[in-house]
Amino acid sequence: MYIDVVPNRSSPPAILLREAWREGKKIRKRTLANLSHWPRHKVDALRAVLKGHAVVAGESFEIVRSLPHGHVAACLGTLRRLDLDSILARKRSRRRDLCVAMIVGRLIEPRSKLALVRSLAEQTLSSSLGEQLGVADADENELYAAMDWLLGRQERIEAALAKRHLSDGTLVLYDVTSTYFEGRHCSLARIGHSRDKRFDRPQIVFGLLTDGEGCPVATEVFDGNTGDPSTLPAQIRKLRERFGLERVVLVGDRGMITSARIEENLKQSPGLDWITALRGPAIKKLVDSGALDVSLFDEKDLAEIHSPDYPGERLIVCRNPLLAEERRRKREDLLLATEAELDKVVAATRRAKNRLKGKDRIALRIGRVLGRFKMAKHFRLDIGDDSFRYERDHQRIADEAALDGFYVVRTSVKTEHLSS
Structure with missing residues (x-):
């Protein structure tokens, strides 16, 4: 059976329910019913049924809202494939789920803890994150409590990450940054060198250790008036004592791994090598002493040189014309x-x-x-x-x-x- 639409010259087309069959080489058909008086949606529904499609009445359900889910599924799925939730805690718990929600929330839409709570709540939710983790009823105090819980587990988490990403002889990257505060109740906040150019605000300094690919392994927070080089000894102790690494190549910028830190800390730690860079005055000194001939770089962009000022070390000079x-x-x-x-x-x-x-x-x-x-x-x-x-x-x-x-x-x- 099928629905046939037959045009009429001066009238609306006839809508007929017909069936067809074959007799020899001829096709026979007959009209079973005239559906011209049916409304359009009813005809369309019957046509769909005849074609074998499932038909649901439009009034049988109502779309109240739809929640964005793809980005949540992608972030949660990746996090779980990396086994990061198990690194936070072996067993699932309310606090672990809250921490996972904060991690995923930071990835899909960075915002304050209060804004995250609003995005999880049933009345104001903006994705499926709260439903997926069962934390739609969380408030900001619970998030802060979960962060305190996470702080108590920091060393165990960092040890697990170091075991996964670091090994003897590996490259370890280290750098620091800072962020300023509007309030006055952070015990570490101090007036210091502000990378945000907010010298009128107290700040904290925090350092990050990563593997050679830039995957974070450990972090540490310092007083806001702490100089970059003075944070380095704590990282050396961490690599040696907590992570148990005998041989490490530490990579840091020239403001971090200074000559003083090399002499006082790195050279005093057997098995600890470094990669850093020279500051402008030190480069000029190499030129003045004749150890570096800048005219060579009219034809090449990379060369290795030696200087008695850096015994037992290698100096690799590179020039970027752009x-x-x-x-x-x-x-x-x-x-x-x-x-x-x-x-x-x-x-x-x-x-x-x-x-x-x-x-x-x-x-x-x-x-x-x-x-x-x-x-x-x-x-x-x-x-x-x-x-x-x-x-x-x-x-x-x-x-x-x-x-x-x-x-x-x-x-x-x-x-x-x-x-x-």
């Missing part, structure tokens, strides 16, 4: 911006009314400009009681430009273990 051009452009932009502001100071010392006078007052104005753009080393200044002049120090600018794009990697790792 970075060199970017640094040249940025320096020129900063010089022009600095000159524009210094010209305002010059004009202030020459105006007819309310003239800027006095060395101290003029120097304060100049200091604000130079502190903003960090270009003081590239200018010669002449400050008088009622005058001010300046000019670029072209020799210093040229000396700095000659080293644009250069990096010197400093390492104690032997060539047979790590080629350049």
Whole structure:
């Protein structure tokens, strides 16, 4: 059986229920019912039934809402495949589920704990996360309590991660950052060097240890006025004493693994090698001593050199021409911006009314400009009681430009273990 629509010239088409069969080479058909008086949806439903489709009456259910689920399923599935929930705690518990919810929530939509609670609650939920973990009724106090519970398990969790991702002779990456506080009730918060440029706010410093691929293994929080290099000894003890590693290659930037830390900490720990980089003044010293010939890098971008200042160590010099051009452009932009502001100071010392006078007052104005753009080393200044002049120090600018794009990697790792 099937539904046939037969056109009429001046009338609506006839809608007929028909059946067909074959007699020899001919197709026979007959009309079983005239459905022209049926409403369109009823005809469509019968046509679907005749084709073998399941039909559900539209009024039999109502879509109240649909919840985004794909990203939740992806994050939860990956977390469980990595066995991260079992690393937090072997047995499932309310607190473990809350911690998992915070991890997944941080991945799919970073936000505050209060906002996360709202996204889990039945009345304001924004995904299936709360339902999947059974934590839709959680409040922010429960989340904070779960974090306290997690803190008590930190060493065990880090040991499990280290066992999975670190082994003797492996690369370990370490770096620190900071974040500032608006409140006054954090015992570690101090005024310090702010990477957020919020020198008026207390902050904390925290360090992160990862494996060679950047997978996090351990973290530690320090007072907000802690210098980067002074956090390194704690990490060495952690690698040796807690993780039981005899041979490690520690990788850190030149502000972290300084010469002082190498002499006082790393060289005093047998089996501990390092990879870091030299600062600008140290690179210039290599050039001045003849150990580094920058003209070689007109033809090549990588070379290994040696210097008596770094006995038993390797120095790998590399030059990035794209970075060199970017640094040249940025320096020129900063010089022009600095000159524009210094010209305002010059004009202030020459105006007819309310003239800027006095060395101290003029120097304060100049200091604000130079502190903003960090270009003081590239200018010669002449400050008088009622005058001010300046000019670029072209020799210093040229000396700095000659080293644009250069990096010197400093390492104690032997060539047979790590080629350049």
